[in-house]
Amino acid sequence: MPDPHCPPPLARVLELLAASNRQRLACVDEATMLQQQCRLLVEFGGYRSAKIRLALPAGGWQGVAEHGVDGQPAKNSKNRAQPASAKLTLGLDASAHPVGELTVDGDADFTAEERIALDIIAKNIGETLHDLRQTAANDQLQSSLRQLSRALESSLNGVMITSSTQLDHPIVYVNPAFERITGYSAEEVIGESGRFLVRDDLNQRGLGTIREALRSRREAHAILRNYRKDGSLFWNELFIAPVRDESGSMTTHFVSILNDVSERISYEQQLEFHANHDALTGLANRNLLNDRIAQALAQARADNLMVGVLLLDLDRFKLINDGFGHSPANELLKSVAHRLSQTVRDTDTVARLGGDEFVVVIGRLQSADDLSIVAGKILRSLNQPFIMEGKEIFVTASVGAALYPRDGDHGEILLRNADVAMYRVKEHGRNNYRFYTPEMTHMAIDRLDMEGNLRRALERDELQVYYQPLVDLGSGAIVGAEALVRWSHPRIGMIQPGEFIPLAEDTGLIIPLGQLVLRRVCTDIRDWQASGLPPIKISLNLSARQFRQDDLSACIREVLDETGVEGRLLAFELTESMVMHDVENTLDTLRELKALGATISLDDFGTGYSSLSYLKRFPIDTLKIDRSFVRDIHQDGDDAAIAHAVIAMAHKLGIKVIAEGVECPAQLDLLREFGCDELQGYYFSRPVPVEEFTLMLRQARSLADLERG
Secondary structure, eight states, X not given: OOOTTSOOOHHHHHHHHHHHHHHHHHOOSHHHHHHHHHHHHHHTTOOSEEEEEEEOTTSSEEEEEEESOTTSOOGGGTTSOOOOOEEEXXXXXXXXXXXXXXXXXXXXXXXXXXXXXXXXXXXXHHHHHHHHHHHHHHHHHHHHHHHHHHHHHHOSSEEEEEESSSTTOBEEEEOHHHHHHHSOOHHHHTTSBTTGGGTTOOOOHHHHHHHHHHHHTOOEEEEEEEEOTTSOEEEEEEEEEEEEOTTSSSEEXXXXXXXXXXXXXXXXXXXXXXXXXXXXXXXXXXXXXXXXHHHHHHHHHHHTOEEEEEEEEETTHHHHHHHHOHHHHHHHHHHHHHHHHHHSXXXXXXXXXXXXXXXXXXEEESSHHHHHHHHHHHHHHHHSOEEETTEEEOOOEEEEEEEETTTOSSHHHHHHHHHHHHXXXXXXTSSEEEEOOGGGGGOOGGGSOHHHHHHHHHHTTOEEEEEEEEEETTTOBEEEEEEEEEEEETTTEEEOHHHHHHHHHHHTTHHHHHHHHHHHHHHHHHHHHHTTOOOOEEEEEXXXXXXXXXXXXXXXXXXXXXXXXXXXXXXXXXXXXXXXXXXXXXXXXXXXXXXXXXEEEEEEETSSOOOHHHHHHSOOOEEEEOHHHHTTTTTOHHHXXXXXXXXXXXXXXXXXXXXXXXXXXXXXXXXXXHTOOEEESTTTOOOEEHHHXXXXXXXXXXXXXXXXX
């Protein structure tokens, strides 16, 4: 090793330079290379120390390599006198902002040859540092690209990369998922315009969103109808994003992510369809019908035209339903729906409201005669026979017509008036059509087809339960009530039971009607108990058809269990004529009702057979003296005698007596004198809604209140 205190000859400087180059080129990592360069300068070059610092990105310096001890002699010169030291700092590259610097500390001033050689070494270190970093960056980039490529290749979503620097944005890359979704191979689509999947289906709102995003070089999202290679449609949820160059100033490509959402769109369309269409026939339902009427009216107002609404009800469809069964009847309704749709224009609307009731909305009419033509076509189309289970069935319809603006200015009024007109047709022989006239609104309920109205009343919650209090003649307190059903018709108003109960009995609607009343009564009892009111017994009337139900007690038990109400709080009222027929079955049914905890009341006593032997045989708890005997009890001696005898006889048999139809104090006084147990009638209260009856219970209203008042 040369003496470091002597100026190094040129040969030694060149050897140092060569050794530095060999070591620099042999290193593969940055830290080793920098440390080895410092070691060479000290151990081979004979300098006291060498240090390398690198510039930090945020400013400042960081020492990364050092060899020798600053201020200490090199091992070759430990026995020599120490001359003044010299220090030389060199940049690791030739730029104005070096990436680092090399500081060499020697024992003497640096010669010109040393300075040149050390400057070359410093710049070589800088170049090697740059090369190593570039290699590392390239390796990282390649690794990232490989990972990205694997991600793209394995992605379930289609990926398409298009050029943004060429006309029509040609495709430069697609992944396997794209090929699987579209049916096109990469070779078939590379170079094609990115919009080829749309084909000629250009009337799509989402296309405008994508075009604008391509023009403005920004991200976008749209759902498009695209077409596979085999021509089949699929829904594409497309996301596009620009890819910019390294400077970030220029968009070079667009990345498009394709997501096949056909199943989701199909499900959403099905939900929307079911929300707006009748499940059986596929026609518009009430929800969509209201929207279509509103659209037709808006168009008619703008164009000064008319809109016609036809409400159609099949005549005697119940007979078909009962005769053939539910499934064939449903097939008939589908056939009717098809014929109606074939009769009108595509721009018109055919809807099914439920059951056998349909509505046709005809827009852009010039006159009422145009609507008459359509109504006639509908009737003629239905007059052609239908085939049901190999038999020809003839179906007719009653059609009511209403016209905008003459008969109403919005859908609800037009439908209501068409409904009124339709019932007028049924009243006058069916199988025809009529236009609405204002006089029809004032028709009485007996001029409507009661059965159809009653069926709809059950569906539309038009039936209400009223309560007429039962009052104890001893205490004067309310001890129970009779539940009475009332029909609040949307057009006619309140309809009394005598007008619809017989029809319900004849048609079998009394069964669902009875279940409705029972459920509401039990619900009200539960609510009264929950609010802390004292328990009272509610009487319900059983019709003959209800009483003959095989599962009557089971149906009652089900409601009691659902509501948590005890059977002892119910009383079932039967008429004499009901219990006198088929005595054995009557006994069985009465025992089943008693097993529920309920009491049995014989209603209208004295108007039927009045067989005392049956009274003894049947488990009767209460007799109700008919109002026909009570009405004149204070004026007619015979009526008074009958009432007195009935009360006495019943008490001998251990049966409680209730007097119906008590309307004045004189009647009350006689009944109290005869020992009647309870009364019911207008003297105390008419039948009232549940809210009013609940208020009576809360106020503990009694006979004393009336007698004082």
